[in-house]
Amino acid sequence: MRVKIEKLVYGGEGLAHENGEAVFVPFVLPGEEVEIEAGERKKKFVRGRLTRVVNASPERVDAQCPHFGVCGGCDYQHIAYEAQLRYKEQILRETFRRLGKIDWKGPVTVHASPPWQYRNRAQWKIRTPSGDRASASVNEAAGIGYFRAGSSTLCPVEACPILSPKLFATFEALRGALREGQLPETLREVEAFVDAEDRGVLLNISCTSLPRAAETIAKMLRERIEDVKSILIQDARGERMSLHGPGFLQYKVAQNSFRVGHMSFFQVNRFLVEEMASVVAATAGSGEVALDLYAGVGLFAMSLAKSFGHVEAVEANPASARDLETNAGLSGKTIAARNDSTEAFLAAWRRKRGGAAPDAVIVDPPRAGIEPEALDKLIEIAPQRIVYASCDPSTLARDLAKLCAKAYALQALYLFDMFPQTYHIEAIARLDRVR
Numbered sequence: 143m144r145v146k147i148e149k150l151v152y153g154g155e156g157l158a159h160e161n162g163e164a165v166f167v168p169f170v171l172p173g174e175e176v177e178i179e180a181g182e183r184k185k186k187f188v189r190g191r192l193t194r195v196v197n198a199s200p201e202r203v204d205a206q207c208p209h210f211g212v213c214g215g216c217d218y219q220h221i222a223y224e225a226q227l228r229y230k231e232q233i234l235r236e237t238f239r240r241l242g243k244i245d246w247k248g249p250v251t252v253h254a255s256p257p258w259q260y261r262n263r264a265q266w267k268i269r270t271p272s273g274d275r276a277s278a279s280v281n282e283a284a285g286i287g288y289f290r291a292g293s294s295t296l297c298p299v300e301a302c303p304i305l306s307p308k309l310f311a312t313f314e315a316l317r318g319a320l321r322e323g324q325l326p327e328t329l330r331e332v333e334a335f336v337d338a339e340d341r342g343v344l345l346n347i348s349c350t351s352l353p354r355a356a357e358t359i360a361k362m363l364r365e366r367i368e369d370v371k372s373i374l375i376q377d378a379r380g381e382r383m384s385l386h387g388p389g390f391l392q393y394k395v396a397q398n399s400f401r402v403g404h405m406s407f408f409q410v411n412r413f414l415v416e417e418m419a420s421v422v423a424a425t426a427g428s429g430e431v432a433l434d435l436y437a438g439v440g441l442f443a444m445s446l447a448k449s450f451g452h453v454e455a456v457e458a459n460p461a462s463a464r465d466l467e468t469n470a471g472l473s474g475k476t477i478a479a480r481n482d483s484t485e486a487f488l489a490a491w492r493r494k495r496g497g498a499a500p501d502a503v504i505v506d507p508p509r510a511g512i513e514p515e516a517l518d519k520l521i522e523i524a525p526q527r528i529v530y531a532s533c534d535p536s537t538l539a540r541d542l543a544k545l546c547a548k549a550y551a552l553q554a555l556y557l558f559d560m561f562p563q564t565y566h567i568e569a570i571a572r573l574d575r576v577r
Contacts, residue, residue: 144196147174150229152237152535154217154565155189163188168291169211169220171199172229201225206258209299214291216304216563223257223562230567231557234535242539244546250555253421255413257562258303259310262412263335266313267296268320270327286317286332304563306412308340308369315366324362326353330378335402338394338412343367346404347375352382360386374404390465395419398444401468405461407438411560418531418558418570419445422504425529425554425572426450429501433491433525435484435516436506439465440477442531447475450501456480456487484512488519495523502527511537521548528573533560535567542571551576 145158147170156170164187167178175197178190195202205211205219218226231250238244271284285298300317302310312334319325326349333346345363352375353359360373372387390403395416402408409415423445426432432450434443439462443455455470455477457463463481470477480487484507503525505512511534512520520528521544528550532538546552554572561568 143180144175144177147172147176150233152233152565165190167192168217171202171221174199206303207301209297209301212290213288213297213299215288215302217565219563226562227252227254227559230559234557234567234569237535238539241536242543244539244542244552246552246555248555250557253414253417253556253558255411255559255562259306260411260413260562261304261309262306263333263408263410264305264309264313265331265333266316267331268325268329269296270320270325270329286313286320306336306340308336308343309334312343312367319362319366326359328353335391335408337391340412342369342371342391344371344391344404345373347373348378349375350378352377352384356384357386372404395441398473400439400441401465402439403461403465406465407459407462409441409560414558414560415441421556422529422531422570423449425570426502426504427527431500433500433503435503436508437466438462438506440469440479442504442506443470443477444473444475446504447473447477451476453477454480456482456484458483485516485519488516488523492519492523499524499526501525502529504529504531506531509534509537511541517541517544521545524549524575526575530571530573532569533566535569538569538571542573545573549575549577
């Protein structure tokens with residue numbers, strides 16, 4: 143069928159309507175007339191595969207990556223970067239209106255990123271020529287790369303322009319080792335993380351079963367990849383593992399240095415980490431007590447400690463919590479690190495502190511947003527200010543709707559483009575207590 147694209151929606155697709163049905167199409171732009179082949183059909187919508195652009199938007203550009211459209215990693219390489227930012231702002235506002243019933247008329251302060259070579263972390267899927275084929279598709283070729291769009295089938299790649307130079311050099315080294323038969327047959331995934339200088343490398347190696355020759359594999363990788371700081375080799379279930387190195391690397395942000403371990407979360411855009419931490423701290427303001435919930439390794443807590451007399455940083459993941467405790471201890475600042483769930487911590491805070499409210503609370507939950515019970519307890523402790531960092535505008539809109547229905551008002555909204563060339567949106571919202 144031939145359709146005209148009306149707008150972009152969250153998830154990387156364009157929306158059109160035809161014969162009373164909503165039609166979703168990837169790799170398009172608003173205003174374009176396109177021909178598509180209908181694919182998935184549901185009661186109220188159709189998903190189509192783009193076959194031809196009949197009338198192209200002036201904002202359409204040539205993709206830099208030869209694998210774009212097949213590899214599932216990027217969604218927007220066909221859109222000029224300034225237009226990507228504008229569409230993301232529109233999607234953020236619309237998501238707030240549609241899901242949160244929040245019609246934000248104020249400005250959205252956009253923090254752009256260099257659009258290429260920004261990633262400091264990547265996960266590569268690997269299929270060895272003679273590996274176990276039981277879990278692989280019959281059409282799946284040996285190689286290293288990412289999953290194809292909308293599938294779990296490997297898309298082998300030779301280029302990836304969103305990787306930092308060191309990450310791409312690491313990818314090339316692994317591709318060479320695969321080509322020469324030096325990787326174990328059971329290898330399925332490699333995750334690589336590089337430091338702020340784009341020099342030191344942390345490697346997580348996942349295999350269907352732990353290789354017997356783990357030491358030999360680690361030695362080979364160190365020879366092929368310069369400045370590897372630590373290597374963790376484990377089975378896919380994480381039940382058996384072999385560590386080669388200290389288990390972490392140091393990541394410098396402004397004047398602070400963070401220990402980041404193999405299983406810890408850290409922001410993936412190497413250009414915006416410092417800017418994001420600075421904006422969160424400035425937005426939180428100052429006071430006696432601040433809480434940093436879902437704190438990770440302490441990125442925001444360290445910045446908050448400059449303006450608050452006492453900071454409580456809470457992280458449920460044991461690996462991140464260990465790094466958080468180390469970073470807090472070495473900082474010389476007044477930061478108390480807690481390995482606990484947000485809900486349990488807030489319940490305990492309420493019991494211990496009674497009516498004493500913190501001056502500011504930072505929340506940076508995973509994609510699913512704040513758990514309903516934890517959100518209820520956050521409202522109960524009644525902080526004067528909440529700064530909410532989110533990687534999913536849908537769950538952000540849902541949680542803000544509940545906060546604004548109780549006692550808070552949205553005061554400022556920021557969009558950090560942590561993931562150029564993709565549909566993903568990182569937003570920061572500031573809410574102040576108004577009643």
